[in-house]
Amino acid sequence: MISIRVPCSSANIGPGFDVIGLALSIWLELRVTVGEQTSQPARYNCRVTYEGLGDDSVDLEPDRNLITQTALYVLRCHGMKIFPEGTHVHIVNPIPLGRGLGSSGAAVVAGVALASEVAELSLSKDRILDFCLMIERHPDNVAAALYGGFVGSYLKELNPEDMKRKEIPLAEVLPAPQGGEDTGLTPPIPPHDIGKHIRFPWAKEIKCIAIIPDFEVSTAKARKVLPASYEKADVIYNLQRVALLTTALGQSPPNADMIYDGMQDKVHQPYRKGLIPGLTEILRSVTPDKNPGLLGICLSGAGPTILALATNNFDDIANHLISQFKKESITCDWRLLEPAYDGLTVKYKSADTKVKGGMTYADAGVSIDSGNELVRSIKAAVASTRRPGADAEIGGFGGALDLAAAGYSEPPMLIQAIDGVGTKLKIAFGMNDFSTVGIDLVAMNVNDLVVQGAEPLTFMDYYACSQLEVPDAVPFIEGVAKGCIESGCALVGGETAEMPGMYQEKEFDAAGAATGAIKKGQKILPDKDSMQPGDVLLGLPSSGVHSNGFSLVRKILERAGLEFTEKAPWDDSKNVGDSLLTPTRIYVKPLLAAVKQDLLLGMAHITGGGLDDNIPRMLPKHLAAELDVGSWSVPEVLRWLKKAGSVTDKEFARTWNTGLGMVMVVKTEDAQKALRVLSDAGETPIEIGKVVKNEGEGVILRGLEHWG
Numbered sequence: 246m247i248s249i250r251v252p253c254s255s256a257n258i259g260p261g262f263d264v265i266g267l268a269l270s271i272w273l274e275l276r277v278t279v280g281e282q283t284s285q286p287a288r289y290n291c292r293v294t295y296e297g298l299g300d301d302s303v304d305l306e307p308d309r310n311l312i313t314q315t316a317l318y319v320l321r322c323h324g325m326k327i328f329p330e331g332t333h334v335h336i337v338n339p340i341p342l343g344r345g346l347g348s349s350g351a352a353v354v355a356g357v358a359l360a361s362e363v364a365e366l367s368l369s370k371d372r373i374l375d376f377c378l379m380i381e382r383h384p385d386n387v388a389a390a391l392y393g394g395f396v397g398s399y400l401k402e403l404n405p406e407d408m409k410r411k412e413i414p415l416a417e418v419l420p421a422p423q424g425g426e427d428t429g430l431t432p433p434i435p436p437h438d439i440g441k442h443i444r445f446p447w448a449k450e451i452k453c454i455a456i457i458p459d460f461e462v463s464t465a466k467a468r469k470v471l472p473a474s475y476e477k478a479d480v481i482y483n484l485q486r487v488a489l490l491t492t493a494l495g496q497s498p499p500n501a502d503m504i505y506d507g508m509q510d511k512v513h514q515p516y517r518k519g520l521i522p523g524l525t526e527i528l529r530s531v532t533p534d535k536n537p538g539l540l541g542i543c544l545s546g547a548g549p550t551i552l553a554l555a556t557n558n559f560d561d562i563a564n565h566l567i568s569q570f571k572k573e574s575i576t577c578d579w580r581l582l583e584p585a586y587d588g589l590t591v592k593y594k595s596a597d598t599k600v601k602g603g604m605t606y607a608d609a610g611v612s613i614d615s616g617n618e619l620v621r622s623i624k625a626a627v628a629s630t631r632r633p634g635a636d637a638e639i640g641g642f643g644g645a646l647d648l649a650a651a652g653y654s655e656p657p658m659l660i661q662a663i664d665g666v667g668t669k670l671k672i673a674f675g676m677n678d679f680s681t682v683g684i685d686l687v688a689m690n691v692n693d694l695v696v697q698g699a700e701p702l703t704f705m706d707y708y709a710c711s712q713l714e715v716p717d718a719v720p721f722i723e724g725v726a727k728g729c730i731e732s733g734c735a736l737v738g739g740e741t742a743e744m745p746g747m748y749q750e751k752e753f754d755a756a757g758a759a760t761g762a763i764k765k766g767q768k769i770l771p772d773k774d775s776m777q778p779g780d781v782l783l784g785l786p787s788s789g790v791h792s793n794g795f796s797l798v799r800k801i802l803e804r805a806g807l808e809f810t811e812k813a814p815w816d817d818s819k820n821v822g823d824s825l826l827t828p829t830r831i832y833v834k835p836l837l838a839a840v841k842q843d844l845l846l847g848m849a850h851i852t853g854g855g856l857d858d859n860i861p862r863m864l865p866k867h868l869a870a871e872l873d874v875g876s877w878s879v880p881e882v883l884r885w886l887k888k889a890g891s892v893t894d895k896e897f898a899r900t901w902n903t904g905l906g907m908v909m910v911v912k913t914e915d916a917q918k919a920l921r922v923l924s925d926a927g928e929t930p931i932e933i934g935k936v937v938k939n940e941g942e943g944v945i946l947r948g949l950e951h952w953g
Contacts, residue, residue, distance in 0.1 A: 247362050248592045249275040251355045252393065252585035253340040254347035255453070255545040255552050256386035259490055259508030260483035265397045265445075266347070266389030268585040269453060273351040274337040275312065279363055281331040289317065291328040297338035311349060312336060315356025319376050320364055322434045329363050343461030345546030350386035353377050354589055362591060369614050370589065374442070375435040386546065388442040393588030394716050397491060398442040444622070444716065446495030449678050451540060453582040454553040456566045458575050462520050467547030470516045479511040486510075497678075497823075499556065501533035501540050508541035508554075521549045522573040530569050536562050586716040615713040616741055622719045626726040627736050635703055635735035644737025646703050648762065657762040658769060660699035664689040665756040667853075668795040669825075674752055675809040676822035679717050682755070683724025684731075685792045688829035689852065690759035691732040692907070695833045696848035696863070698770040698840050699761030701734035709742040710753035717751060724828075725757070732833040734759060770840075771847030771910070773865040780846065780936040781916040782870055785928055787906035789880045791829040793853040794900045798825065801890035815881040824882060832907045835926035839909075844919040847910040857899040860908055861943035864936070870908070870944050872934035875951040879904040887952065894949050903952075910936060 252268040283292065291307040307313040313334060320328065340348045357376045361368040368376070370391055377387040384398035490507035493500055518524040524544070531553065533539050538558030545552040555562055563579040570577045620639060631637035634651025635644070648657065666685050673682045683706075691701040706725050708718060718741070729736045748754070763769055790798060802821065807814070809822030816824050832850075839845050847863035860870045879887075883904065887897050897903060911919045916932065923930040937945070 246593070247275075247277040247279075248590075249277065249355055249358050249362065250587075250590045250592075251351040251358070251390050252588065253351055254386040254389040255345070255455075255550075256347060256350070256383065256389070257510075257513055257544065257546055258552070259541065259543045260486040260510045260512065261385065261397070261490070262483065262510070262513045263383050263385055264399070264487060265395070265491060266385035267395050267447075267453070268389040268393045268588060269346070269455070269582040270585045271340050271346070271580070271582065272585070273340055273348075273355055275355050275359055276335040276337065277359060277363065278333045279329050279331060281333045283331065287332075289313075289327045290330050291332045291334060293334050293336065295336045295338070297336065298340065299338075299342040302342070303336075303338075307334075310336075311352040312356040312359065315353050315376075315380055316360040316363070318380065318432055319357050319360035319366075321432050322376070323360075323364060323366060324431075325364055332363055334359065341457055341550075343463055344457050345462065345544065345548045345550040346455065346457070347386040347390055347546060350377075350381055350383075350390050353381045354387055354390045356380075358589055358591060370618075371438070373589070375437060375439045378439045379433070379435045384440045384442070388440065389588075391589050392442060392444060393586045394584055395445045395447040395491075395494065396442050397445060398440055400440045401438070444719075445491045446720065447584050448495055448497040448499050449676060450497060450556045451494065451499055451554050452556070452559065453584075454555055454559055454563050454566075455545065455580045455582055456551040456553065456563060456570070457578045457580065458521075458549040458570055459577065460549060460575065462517075462548050467517060467520060470519060471513060472516065475512060482509075482511045494554075499540055504540040504554065505533050505542075508543050510543065513547075514544050517544065517548055522575065523569065524548070527551065527566060527569045531562060531565060536565065538562065586714065615715055616743070619713065619715050619718050619722075619741060622715060623722040623726075626723045630704075630726050630729040630734070630736040632702070632733060632735045635737050637735040637737060639736075639738060641738075644703060644705060644735075646735075646737065646760070651702055651762070653762055653764060655765040657764050658699075660694050660697050660761045660763060660769075661758065662690045662693040662761075663756065663758040664693065665754070666792055668799070669790075669792050670752075670754065671795065671799060672809060672822055672825045676826060677717075678822070678826060679721040680724050681826045681828040683721045683726070684728040684828035684831070685724075686755055686757045687725055687728025687732060687734075687759070688831045689792055690757050691728070691734060691761070691831060691833050692829075692850040692852075694759055694761035695836045695840075696770065696850050696907075697761075697763070698767060698845075699763050700837060701732050701759050701761045701833060703737045703760045704729050704734050705737060705758050706739040707742070707756045707758075708739065708753060709744060709748070709755070711743070711745050711748040711750070713741065713743045714751050717753070721755065728828075728831060731831045734761075770845065771863040773847070773863075775912075776846050776865060776868055776910055776936060778868065778936055778938050779913055781911050781913055781932060782872065782934040782936065783909045783911060783916070783919060783923075784877055784905040784931045784933040785830075785832055785835075785907040785909075785923070786877065786931070787851070787880065787902045787904055788830045789827045789882045790825060790886075791852070791902055791906060793855075793902070795825075797890065797892075797900055798886060801886055805889050813882070815885040830906050832928070835923050835928040836907070836909075838926040839919055839922050842918070842922060844911055844915050844922060845909050846912065849908045851902040851905050851908060855897075855899045855901055856903060856905070856908070856946075857895075857944050863908075863910065864939075864943070867939050868936050869939040869942060870934060871937045871947065872944065873947050874903070875948040876933045877904050877931050879952065894946070894952055897952065898944070898946060905933070908933070 293305040388398035540554040
């Protein structure tokens with residue numbers, strides 16, 4: 246059996262009439278079998294059955310049902326008059342019909358996908374969009390349903406004569422049986438790239454309250470009330486708002502004032518108030534000031550559903566809007582929805598029910614189309630990391646680095662590092678936020694390079710998953726790019742490995758490798774031979790947990806009964822997950838400033854193993870580090886974890902960074918200059934102790950009462 250799933254969508258978000266759409270978490274599903282044995286042949290070789298909303302009004306004739314009618318159009322474009330023998334399409338539809346939640350858009354996308362699967366056409370999503378836009382002339386909802394997420398789109402002009410032909414089924418005229426007639430002619434085949442789309446970011450905390458009135462507004466009727474032309478001022482009003490809204494909805498935390506005002510509209514909602522009793526008053530009845538948690542409100546598509554965007558207080562907002570409709574004697578249902586990032590998905594439930602023919606890589610769960618979409622989506626971010634010697638262009642077989650162009654006239658010493666993010670990814674999965682762990686990945690590598698005195702030059706990442714989720718991978722790679730920019734290295738390539746069955750659901754793993762260089766004649770750190778008792782130890786503050794010890798972090802949270810979405814007990818302004826996802830600090834540029842002036846004898850990046858395991862790595866065996874733990878501040882998150890987990894001082898010092906992300910050794914006479922150079926480079930260095938003779942303990946902690 247083939248399972249085809251398409252999410253519903255909300256089009257015309259605020260001022261984005263026919264421009265922006267949002268896929269939402271209600272899915273139309275087709276369960277398709279081919280080769281079914283029946284006592285009587287079905288028309289067009291297709292038997293249609295239905296369960297779900299509006300079952301009494303849904304036409305089950307294959308040339309009149311929008312889904313199969315659409316599929317017949319696509320089949321005829323490819324020289325097929327009917328479905329393969331014994332096709333059975335069972336439709337499972339929980340999307341309310343005629344309510345402005347993209348039921349027709351989902352049907353059109355499902356219909357094109359149906360034809361592609363039963364006829365083994367292997368249509369890419371971009372080609373599916375071409376066929377969809379021949380039928381559903383409004384790209385905002387079909388693009389959202391097809392690609393998933395928050396999508397902007399536009400449509401190219403087509404030949405008007407082609408668009409008049411009867412062979413094209415038109416979504417707007419349903420349920421009337423117009424379009425799709427079998428004239429015996431081959432229908433107009435859509436040109437390539439009819440429409441263009443882009444997926445915008447969406448802040449993870451924004452949810453959608455759909456208020457669904459108990460009556461329908463047909464698309465044709467909703468279109469009929471719109472004017473033939475608009476006032477220039479009204480068009481400018483909408484353009485100004487949509488220009489800001491698409492960015493504002495992706496920012497975290499969301500700006501309620503900007504979003505609420507940005508969702509105002511003068512192009513379509515005012516004209517539909519006659520179709521929806523009390524519309525103007527209902528939309529104006531809620532504001533962020535009066536209804537905490539509300540961000541904005543608008544008609545969903547052509548209505549009558551109202552879409553309210555909010556971060557909390559969902560029940561109160563929904564009940565208020567329902568009470569407003571009740572004043573007009575209209576009853577409503579409501580749903581709390583989230584963006585559906587997958588868009589169209591096709592899965593085979595059983596190998597023996599798949600249509601006959603050659604298998605594809607997609608049949609095994611690997612989507613080449615998704616890989617190509619990811620490359621397209623990240624090209625700009627990757628290109629932003631270019632530096633002298635590396636152009637940061639992706640798509641080739643390897644990344645190139647010109648050392649001479651990078652400033653190395655003589656062959657340098659190359660230093661390489663490799664690392665991952667570890668179980669901090671579990672926090673990202675729980676929060677569905679992958680925008681910062683890419684920075685962590687870079688930090689873990691380039692900080693390891695700079696402690697040896699190397700300038701990071703290039704970075705490469707490895708992203709492994711069971712099924713590539715482009716909306717998850719894009720913010721991750723964008724985070725990698727941010728980390729590369731901060732550390733001055735170019736992202737010259739990467740590997741995306743899609744391995745069905747190796748990982749659970751949407752989970753992935755990530756690793757990275759960085760290459761740095763030390764100029765000829767410059768010493769490689771640590772310079773252990775130059776160290777002696779009395780040398781000064783300096784520290785650079787951490788931003789929190791960084792990227793180590795998260796297995797213990799999660800265990801402590803579990804014992805405390807804390808969810809990632811709850812307010813952090815150590816920070817009233819953030820929830821637990823957001824606080825823990827604070828990225829690892831990158832210390833490259835300030836430390837290189839000190840390295841260039843030959844001020845540092847050694848450095849230790851405080852990662853897994855904490856102070857106890859990492860500081861001795863930069864010291865000769867006969868020396869130890871004596872630290873005054875009261876000389877630096879322990880981040881509140883680490884203080885809370887220590888207390889909540891009853892973590893001993895010794896375990897604290899060998900699990901987490903305790904507030905120090907980097908520790909350095911400097912000569913006594915260079916200490917003040919090093920402090921000044923690091924400060925001038927934007928750091929806040931601290932004198933934390935001194936080097937002493939090793940008498941059996943590599944790290945000696947003084948003043949432990951400060952951790953009590």
